[in-house]
Amino acid sequence: NNYHERLRFTYEMEIDSSISFLNVKVIRSKTRLITNWFRKPTWSGRYINYYSNHPQKYKINTIYNLVDHAILLSNDCFKQENIKLVYDTLINNCFPEHIIHRHIQKRINFLNNRDHNDTIDVNPTRLNKTHFITIPYVENTSHDLYRLLRNSGFNVVYKITKKLNNLIRRGKDSLHNNDKTSVVYKLNCKDCNLSYIGQTKRHLRTRMKEHCNNIKLHETNHSVISKHRLESGHEFDWSKPNILHSEKYVRKREIAEMFFIKRFNNLINLQKDTDSLNNIY
Incomplete structure (x- = not known):
């Protein structure tokens, strides 16, 4: 490399006529190259336990994934050995023998006939x-x-x-409510029992400043909070909004906001704030 002194190119030498790349070991066998399923030295063989509280299809897909590695990444001379490894690995993860035999064979049959299975449904009506x-x-x-x-x-x-x-907590200090994001909040009036419920994806502190400063705008742009402040002379507790729910997805957060508006009484929210809430709620 003559372009820059900080650029360095590396290479890896083969060991015992083989070299690994991702999940594949490439082996030089006389005049040809063959491949085998490669597992790192740190590979533990631990997968989802059959008796864990997970959907059955997740467990079946674990079998399929292992069989795919054993068959698709390997030369014919390694496949039987790899399938035996898959069987032993699943046994160690408490999979019943009849489940292992049935789905290993089912997946092998599928892979053997995959050229006939590659039919794609391009019907746009069905996709929609x-x-x-x-x-x-x-x-x-x-x-x-x-x-x-x-x-x-x-x-x-x-x-x-x-x-x-949910079980392993990281050693981080909890955030103050005003520093949290993607929340549904309840803002209380200091001088009466009325409240306002809203949602924001930004820091709650930023949203509180917007509510507080809205009163400075022209009256045609006043929010229900500003109207309540002007009409009654009351003030809201900007520093202590209550967080009702946290949700990073905007549509779910909007549904949660509408749900809480329906749930609480003594709110200044407009009735149209819940117009799009399905009757099932």
Whole structure:
């Protein structure tokens, strides 16, 4: 390299006539190159436990994923050994033998006939009718709901509610309410029992400043908060808004805002703020 002294190019030498790249080990065998499924020395073989509280299709897809690695990344001479490794790995993760045998064979048959399975449905009418819905996974209950939603034309995606970050907390100081983002909040009047409910994706402190300064605008641009301040001479507690809900997705946050507007009494929110809330709520 003569372009710049800080640019450095590296290379890796083969070891025992082989070199690895991502999940593939490339092996020099006489006059040809063959491949095998590569696993790092730190590979533990630990995957989702069969008896964990996860949807069944996640567990089946774990089998399919391992079989794909064992078959698609390997030369024929390694496939039997790799399938044996897949079997042992699944046994160590508490998968029942009959489940392992059935789905390993099913996946192998699929891969052997994949050239005949590559049919793509390009019907735009069908694509436009596909709707996805996310539901929390609760064993048994979610399966019944899954069947009902599928029959109604929905593709169901499960969401696991209890994740590692619910159990393992990072050692960070909690944020002050005014420094939080993507929240639904309730702003209380200091001088009466009226309140205002809103939502914002920005820092709550920034939204409070906007509410406070809105009164400086022309009266045609006044918010319901500014109108209440002018008509009654009351003031709001800008430094202590209550956070009712946190949600990073804007549509879900808007639904949560409308839900809380319906739930609470003594609000100054306009009635039209909940016009788009479905009657199911």
